[in-house]
Amino acid sequence: MTSATLALSDSATMVRRNLRRMRRYPSMTVLLVGMPIVFLLLFVYVFGGALGAGIGTADYVDYVTPAILLMTITSVVQGTSISVAMDMTEGIVDRFRTMAIARVSVLTGHVVGSVVQALLGVTAVLAVALLIGFRPTAGVGDWFALVGVLLLMSFAFVWLAVALGLAAGSVESASNVGMPLVLLPFLGSGFVPTESMPTVLRWFAEYQPFTPFIETLRGLLMGTPIGVNALLALGWGVVIAAGGYLWSTKLFNKESTR
Template structure:
């Protein structure tokens, strides 16, 4: 077999290993897959009537408004588990053992990235499915749905690589479980749950210029079938910057640990 074929085989093995972790750690998988759905139900049925009235509608309108934010939260929550998985491998000695074996070193990180992408897209599908069940009716056409899937995958990859880097930089599993917390909180400080024009001036400026707002607005536009080209371009730009930064940081940290 060629070097490329061996690398692909090793990567597939690492992906299977990462996916089996979902079965071995059901509590973590439950938290990452179910908690976004719980947040969706909480905001729609507890706060949706009041917040929806503020949008000039009701609970049905608020489902459409809040679903993009919950989708982003599902992505950030799912990839937070990537930091934990990477830190477990790095601190538990399994990576040192893998490095002594005849496998492609790149496959170690590839397994985490692809496995996390699969888990993240499952979480996104669960949130969308529940949103439809409780009354969300997207107006997206086939082209918008394809663009949405591609954008969600790009967004997931960006945050996955960032989470891999955070996991590699963490000295303990406990610190890795906390280091990604801002990724879960930032959607609350954007346009995900209420319009930014309802916020105080200072907070509104931050909400309008932080990366999560264009990400949420792009998803919202695609689901409504009315994407904004300018906002989408900014969102894709943020994804590329985060993905590139996370990738470069991850490679450097992994190479540094390999020389120890």
């Protein structure tokens, strides 16, 4: 077998390991997926009357669902940081290094497993949104594009979460380092239009990376104008993925030389 074939085989083994961890720790999966569902119900049924005053409570679910889908991904990848930190601090990676396996497979297993988990979480949240009245107008092509955008977002934020988990140094720290990823969507166009914000906050909301992601999802699902947001979302996705990958491999290789 060639080195590339061995790396693929080892990576597949690591992916299965991480998917089995989801079954072994169902409480973490339920918590990470359940939190966005709670946010969805909270904003639609508790805050929707006030925040959706301009469009009506019934239509507010259509407005807010794209932001919740993004929050689902950022919430799920928090578990990635925790899993990576657990591997690095509990000695399992040291055991892997003594075995004849491709070093790249360790991180690949985390990334692919987490992307699968993120997409499952998005599917669950989308199902709940449909049950409470979300009515997308997307066509077949829009749905395919939506899946592509969600994959890009998941891939990018998972690599960033892997880097954060490696940099955290402990499981306790890893459980907190990803909180900005969950909070930043609140400071974008996900829950209220940026036009309703004060000047400084509006400037930040319009130029931070989460707003193009949200507006692209909203445009694909609801047919609203996307404009340059698709290009901005693609650019931010590539930058975050590349930065997370380079940071992760640097930290992982540094640990490997100790």
